Each structure stands twice: as C-alpha cells, then as structure tokens.
Amino acid sequence: MMDKLATFNQHRALLFAIAYRMLSSATEAEDVLQEAWIRWQSTTTSVETPKPYLSQIVTRLCIDYLRSARVRRERYVGTWLPEPLAIASIQNPEEHATLAESLSFAFLKLLEYLSPTERAVFLLREVFDYSYEDIAITVGKSTSNCRQVVHRAKQHLRSHKPRIESTPQQKAKVVESFLECWQQGNLSELISIMTEDTVFVSDGGGKVTAARYPLKGSQKVARFLLALRRSRLIPPMTSQFAYVNEQPGIVNSVEDNPQSVFSFEFKECRIQTIFAVANPEKLDSMRSHFGVS
Numbered sequence: 092m093m094d095k096l097a098t099f100n101q102h103r104a105l106l107f108a109i110a111y112r113m114l115s116s117a118t119e120a121e122d123v124l125q126e127a128w129i130r131w132q133s134t135t136t137s138v139e140t141p142k143p144y145l146s147q148i149v150t151r152l153c154i155d156y157l158r159s160a161r162v163r164r165e166r167y168v169g170t171w172l173p174e175p176l177a178i179a180s181i182q183n184p185e186e187h188a189t190l191a192e193s194l195s196f197a198f199l200k201l202l203e204y205l206s207p208t209e210r211a212v213f214l215l216r217e218v219f220d221y222s223y224e225d226i227a228i229t230v231g232k233s234t235s236n237c238r239q240v241v242h243r244a245k246q247h248l249r250s251h252k253p254r255i256e257s258t259p260q261q262k263a264k265v266v267e268s269f270l271e272c273w274q275q276g277n278l279s280e281l282i283s284i285m286t287e288d289t290v291f292v293s294d295g296g297g298k299v300t301a302a303r304y305p306l307k308g309s310q311k312v313a314r315f316l317l318a319l320r321r322s323r324l325i326p327p328m329t330s331q332f333a334y335v336n337e338q339p340g341i342v343n344s345v346e347d348n349p350q351s352v353f354s355f356e357f358k359e360c361r362i363q364t365i366f367a368v369a370n371p372e373k374l375d376s377m378r379s380h381f382g383v384s
Contacts, residue, residue, distance in 0.1 A: 197356035
C-alpha cells in the first residue's frame with residue numbers, strides 16, 4: 092500500500108496538471124485525482140510503467156467528467172470562467188512558456204471549442220509530449236485519428252492567437268501599468284492600455300453581483316472599472332499585482348479577503364480581454380495563497 096501511495100504522490104503534480112487543464116477547475120481536478128487514487132489503490136495487476144497508466148486513468152475520468160459537466164455548465168448563471176490558480180512567482184518564464192501559456196484563461200477558454208476527447212488528445216501531445224501511441228490507447232482512437240485531431244486543433248487555436256505575441260515581461264509591465272492607472276482613476280491612460288475592441292467578461296456564478304453579458308469596447312470597459320472603484324455601494328477595495336495561472340493578473344480584496352481575480356488576454360502589448368472571476372466558490376486557491384480561511 093505504501094509503495095502505491097509513494098508512486099501516486101510521485102506523479103501527483105503531473106496528474107493534477109493534466110486534470111486542471113482538462114477541466115479548468117482545481118476543485119474538480121482534485122475530485123478526479125481522489126477517484127484516480129481509489130482506482131489505482133484497487134489495481135491488482137502489475138504495472139511496470141505507472142506514469143502512462145495513471146495518466147490514462149486521470150484522462151479518462153476527465154473525459155467522463157466533462158461529458159457530464161456540459162449540462163451543468165450550460166445551466167450556469169452568466170459566463171463560466173476557469174477557476175483561477177494562485178502562483179507565487181515565475182522562475183525562468185521563457186523556458187516554461189508552453190506550460191505557462193497552457194494555463195492562461197485565453198488558452199483554457201479556447202479549449203472549450205474542442206470535444207472532451209479532442210481536448211485530451213491535444214493536451215497530452217502538445218503540452219505534455221506524450222507519444223501518439225500512448226494517446227491512442229488512452230482515448231481509444233487510432234494513432235492516425237489522433238494526429239488529425241492535433242492538426243485540426245492547432246489550426247483552430249492558431250487562427251485565434253495574435254500575430255505578434257507579447258513576452259512574459261511585456262505582459263507583466265502592461266498589467267502593472269493597468270493597475271496603476273486604475274488605482275489613480277486615469278481614464279485616458281487606462282483606455283490607451285487596452286485595444287479598441289477590449290472585452291470585459293465576468294463570472295459571479297449567481298453567487299455575487301456580476302455582469303451577465305460581456306462589456307465590449309475600451310471606453311465602456313474603462314468607465315465601468317473606474318465606476319466600480321469609486322462606488323460607495325461596495326466596501327473599500329485593494330488591488331495588487333499577482334500571478335494568476337502563471338500569467339500576470341490582479342487580485343482584488345476587501346479587508347485582505349480576495350473578492351475577485353482579473354486575468355488578461357493580450358494583443359500586441361495591449362489588453363484585449365479581461366477575465367474577472369468573482370464567484371466565491373472559485374476563489375479558494377486565492378484565499379489559501381493569501382492566508383485567508
């Protein structure tokens with residue numbers, strides 16, 4: 092039993108990484124890992140290579156979970172956004188660009204256009220570098236079919252990516268400038284940091300007040316953000332720069348308790364989309380990270 096526990100813990104970080112990218116939810120990813128552990132614990136056959144075996148269990152559980160979750164997410168109040176993960180800092184961001192980008196809200200939202208099986212194939216190949224042979228066994232498809240899935244997914248994602256990518260350092264600088272302008276109430280500078288067609292998307296999950304539909308246009312978004320900070324209807328809010336899903340973001344708190352998280356999508360060193368998560372059920376990672384129970 093202890094050997095199985097040690098083996099599972101050895102690969103736990105990888106298994107969570109797969110599950111989170113599949114589900115866009117840390118809570119659901121942990122549920123999947125718990126079920127995977129139960130299945131691994133009850134395995135009676137000898138497993139010579141635990142890593143692909145455990146990855147298969149987790150991936151198949153995620154595919155089943157996504158199929159059942161589709162109805163729940165269709166009934167979700169307002170826009171459904173990923174559950175943010177708190178990251179203390181980024182070490183060697185250029186070296187980990189692919190893994191970091193695969194955690195971004197923009198990337199996770201694009202994955203929603205893929206079916207659960209297509210998502211699994213694409214992630215296992217492009218993010219985690221699994222062989223097509225192992226992927227085919229995992230999802231029950233032929234290797235040629237898996238290659239076609241990856242090709243189609245890459246074409247789709249490429250068509251939605253900006254032509255000029257911002258570096259991690261550029262993204263951080265833009266977010267820091269955004270935060271400074273927002274705190275100072277500088278409307279013109281705030282607008283200049285955003286693209287003209289900037290979109291503000293919020294997720295309150297029906298638990299807290301949030302816009303049911305996206306706000307569009309840099310002026311409309313900027314004025315809304317300034318009105319939010321000036322409003323006397325909500326307690327005084329403090330905002331700080333933080334890494335969210337390994338991307339530069341902002342955590343907004345009331346009395347040191349995170350109330351919402353901003354993540355961003357960039358286009359040519361300007362902000363194109365603001366993803367605002369305010370659903371309290373999705374902020375557990377932030378509260379734990381900032382020492383709030």
